[in-house]
Amino acid sequence: MVSQIDMPISVGAVFEPPDRVRPVWFMWQGRRYVVTKVTYTWGRREGACRVQDFSVIAGANLYQISFYRDAMAWRLMAVDDEG
Amino acid sequence: MERDRIILHIDMDAFFASVEQRCRPYLMDKPVAVIGSGARTVVTTASYQARKYGVKTGMTAYEARKMCPMIHLVTVDNRKYTDTSCRIVKIFQMFTPLVEVFSIDEAFLDITGSISLFGSPESIAGRIKACINKDLGLTCSVGIGPNKLLAKLASGAKKPDGLFRIRPCDVQGLMDGLSVEELCGIGTRLAISLEHLGIKTCGQLGRMPLCILTRRFGVIGERLKAMAQGKDYSPVIPIGEEPEAKSVGHSMTLDRDIMDKSDILCYLLHLSQMVGRRARAYRVAGRTVTLTVRYADFHTFTIQKTVSRAINGSQDIWNIAADILSDISLMQPVRLLGVSLSNLFPLRARQLSLFESSRRQEEVCAVMDKINDRYGEGAIIWGMLLPYCLHGSRIISPSWRPKGIRKVNVK
Ligand SMILES: [Mg+2]
Numbered sequence: 001m002v003s004q005i006d007m008p009i010s011v012g013a014v015f016e017p018p019d020r021v022r023p024v025w026f027m028w029q030g031r032r033y034v035v036t037k038v039t040y041t042w043g044r045r046e047g048a049c050r051v052q053d054f055s056v057i058a059g060a061n062l063y064q065i066s067f068y069r070d071a072m073a074w075r076l077m078a079v080d081d082e083g
Numbered sequence: 084m085e086r087d088r089i090i091l092h093i094d095m096d097a098f099f100a101s102v103e104q105r106c107r108p109y110l111m112d113k114p115v116a117v118i119g120s121g122a123r124t125v126v127t128t129a130s131y132q133a134r135k136y137g138v139k140t141g142m143t144a145y146e147a148r149k150m151c152p153m154i155h156l157v158t159v160d161n162r163k164y165t166d167t168s169c170r171i172v173k174i175f176q177m178f179t180p181l182v183e184v185f186s187i188d189e190a191f192l193d194i195t196g197s198i199s200l201f202g203s204p205e206s207i208a209g210r211i212k213a214c215i216n217k218d219l220g221l222t223c224s225v226g227i228g229p230n231k232l233l234a235k236l237a238s239g240a241k242k243p244d245g246l247f248r249i250r251p252c253d254v255q256g257l258m259d260g261l262s263v264e265e266l267c268g269i270g271t272r273l274a275i276s277l278e279h280l281g282i283k284t285c286g287q288l289g290r291m292p293l294c295i296l297t298r299r300f301g302v303i304g305e306r307l308k309a310m311a312q313g314k315d316y317s318p319v320i321p322i323g324e325e326p327e328a329k330s331v332g333h334s335m336t337l338d339r340d341i342m343d344k345s346d347i348l349c350y351l352l353h354l355s356q357m358v359g360r361r362a363r364a365y366r367v368a369g370r371t372v373t374l375t376v377r378y379a380d381f382h383t384f385t386i387q388k389t390v391s392r393a394i395n396g397s398q399d400i401w402n403i404a405a406d407i408l409s410d411i412s413l414m415q416p417v418r419l420l421g422v423s424l425s426n427l428f429p430l431r432a433r434q435l436s437l438f439e440s441s442r443r444q445e446e447v448c449a450v451m452d453k454i455n456d457r458y459g460e461g462a463i464i465w466g467m468l469l470p471y472c473l474h475g476s477r478i479i480s481p482s483w484r485p486k487g488i489r490k491v492n493v494k
Binding site: 046082 | 102105106107108109162163166167220455456457458459462
């Protein structure tokens with residue numbers, strides 16, 4: 001089941017040249033989740049703001065997290081516990 | 084004579100479903116159907132595992148479940164697919180600048196000039212398949228042919244993950260027994276008309292005297308005969324060189340059938356806003372507004388109205404659409420509505436309206452556009468739309484293109 005969350009989160013990420021971002025871990029509800037795999041990533045725009053979405057596996061679940069490039073902010077969008 | 088060209092047609096395999104399977108590894112090798120987000124939505128793509136059970140594009144979620152009870156239904160997410168499509172097009176452009184985007188998951192590539200750089204057509208096709216697989220984890224089917232028609236036919240020959248070449252020497256033998264419906268551009272209706280002339284195969288169509296075909300089908304008679312012979316002279320039209328748009332339009336299937344004209348007016352305002360916004364973004368204005376209405380039984384009709392001044396304001400478009408609606412006495416509840424603007428003119432300099440009221444309207448439109456550009460579509464909407472939980476149809480039509488103004492309407 002997919003639960004929509006849409007909350008700001010702290011993320012540890014690696015920036016790779018030329019312009020790649022790869023989330024490595026994130027904090028949510030006081031717990032640290034280590035990303036074991038980025039299954040897919042895609043770019044989109046929210047108005048003028050560029051957003052990079054990531055579908056990631058951490059623990060037993062699949063998460064969708066979004067990087068707002070211009071604001072340099074991350075959000076947890078959804079959790080999918082079907083995986 | 085047709086000069087020797089080498090054309091690739093590349094078709095992503097079960098595109099939306101495959102992207103969702105990459106995103107969610109637990110869906111890998113499972114029957115998956117991607118469905119629209121509206122209440123009355125249909126399957127847009129089914130994974131190959133779901134197709135085995137007979138699940139097809141266009142089925143309702145209910146029908147899909149009936150055919151395959153364990154199917155996973157996933158809601159369509161256009162932004163994933165459009166971004167993926169753009170990345171795939173960039174891979175194509177590494178091999179040739181002549182890339183024509185045919186739909187969100189199909190493209191034609193003219194690689195005639197690339198052979199000397201990259202090797203045989205098969206090896207170029209193989210490299211493209213490998214790149215797409217490495218970067219995105221997706222598979223595609225590639226057809227190689229001397230023209231677009233045959234390349235498209237070839238890509239359909241071995242699916243999924245196929246690679247098939249039709250050489251000029253194979254054409255006659257291949258076309259002879261081929262059903263006319265297999266050709267891109269010949270739909271069910273045309274196939275039925277051809278059957279009335281006793282034509283079922285391309286061989287029969289190719290041998291039919293031209294005068295009979297032109298008498299029945301007019302100017303396209305000649306093209307039909309050529310197609311049946313495997314001839315197609317149409318060029319690959321690269322991105323950015325497509326013909327100018329002739330119309331800007333949107334349509335939507337309503338969540339439920341409606342009869343009440345004030346409800347219909349609200350949908351028309353929403354559609355007019357979408358159309359106006361696109362026309363303003365492309366800097367065009369039009370003199371003709373077309374209203375499309377589809378009844379519950381799928382009977383569909385369109386009514387046009389042409390005005391003296393070219394318009395692109397959402398409210399102006401809406402006023403004309405509403406005008407058309409007021410002259411219609413509805414025979415049945417309405418299932419689908421469409422609004423389009425045609426008879427387009429490019430806007431070079433902004434003309435100032437003579438009247439204070441229309442000047443104010445233009446200013447409101449411009450400010451609304453700015454807000455929606457900056458904060459995202461729907462950040463500001465017309466107040467009368469608020470009570471309606473409206474969302475534009477999120478299903479991408481096959482006419483989707485990466486950017487720029489388009490000839491074909493978006494659903
Ligand atoms: Mg396809």
